[in-house]
Every structure is written in structure tokens, then in C-alpha cells.
Amino acid sequence: MYSKTKLFRERFSGKNSPTWNGGLAKLRTERSSIEYRDWRKAVFAKDFYKCQCCGAKSSHKSHVELHAHHIKNWADNEADRYSVDNGITLCDKCHYEFHSLFGKKNNDSL
Template structure:
């Protein structure tokens, strides 16, 4: 969609004047607020703390191939969806490099 220079200027002025319909609509006031529940399991303080603890325990090292650093994933040994009580248990996590180790676990052909 092309916007004319005049249209762009009107949008720019609206932003500069602070005419934003979402201003002040955060958390409970936001139309999509779901009581702090995130659709993405990787959002939230509990997950971030668990992930960091798994990485630190494993010294930021893939436990399958021994690669240090790089793109690492904190993998749930017992599935996230089925074992709610184990979601943030340190013993239910393992550090894996993204490629190939973590991908092999999730994308192994049948």
C-alpha cells in the first residue's frame, strides 16, 4: 500500500502529538491481556531463570557433543506439555547446542 507524502506527514504529526490510542493500555488495561499468561512458553521470569540455571550448571556446554558457547538451548528432558510439575525443575533440563544436537531430538525422521 502506497501512502502519499501528505498521509505520511499526518501520521508523523499524530505520533509527535502523542495521539496514540494504546497509550496507557498496558497489562490489565491492554485489550489482549490474559492475566499474565503467555502464549509462548519461553516468555516469563520463571522460564528465563530456569534456562539460565541449566546453562550455568552445564557450564554453557552442550551435554551431547561438548561444544562450548554459541547457540545453546535449554531442553526439557520430560516434555513441557505433559509434565507441568517438572517445567522449572533444574534436573529436568539439559543444555544442547541448537545445531545439530537439539534439532536431532525434535526433528528426527520417523
């Protein structure tokens, strides 16, 4: 399992490139693309629809909201945007926790 520490360390190593130019509008349209939806699905499948941080998974008893998170910054790693290896499945809680620690500005924003 992917530990929080490892995830957070990777975030630190790929942080805050000055090339970020705030192309949010562009980001948003790309996000809604079929390519993005397929990427998200592939990431979930790779991680067996399970949060790689705390292990949460949907069952018939409880629904877990899953998010596909970019390990390397979305804005600065164009080549890796749709690479399944650059995606990790997180539940909404872990994802929220991650971004509340690292913010969203220089991040993958989702």
C-alpha cells in the same frame, strides 16, 4: 557426559501422553516468563554452558548457540517445568537433530 542414546531413550519413555491438548498459546506465554528465563539460565549454569550431547561450548573463537531442552515433556510434566534437573543444555545443532528425530508436537517444542 550425557549420551545421545540416553537422551533419546528418555524421550521414548516419556512420550506422547494423550493428555496433551494442544495448549500452544498458553505454552507460549509461559515460555516468555521470567520464570522460564531463570530456569534456562540455571540449566546452562548447571551444565557449565556446554552442550551435553557433543560438548560444544562458546569460546572467544567460536560462538555456540545454546538451548535449554526439557528432558521430560513440557506439556505433561507441569511440576517439572522449572526443575533444573529436567533441563539439559544442547547446542542448536544437537537440539535441531533431536527434534527432527522426535518432532515437536508432543515435545517441549523448544
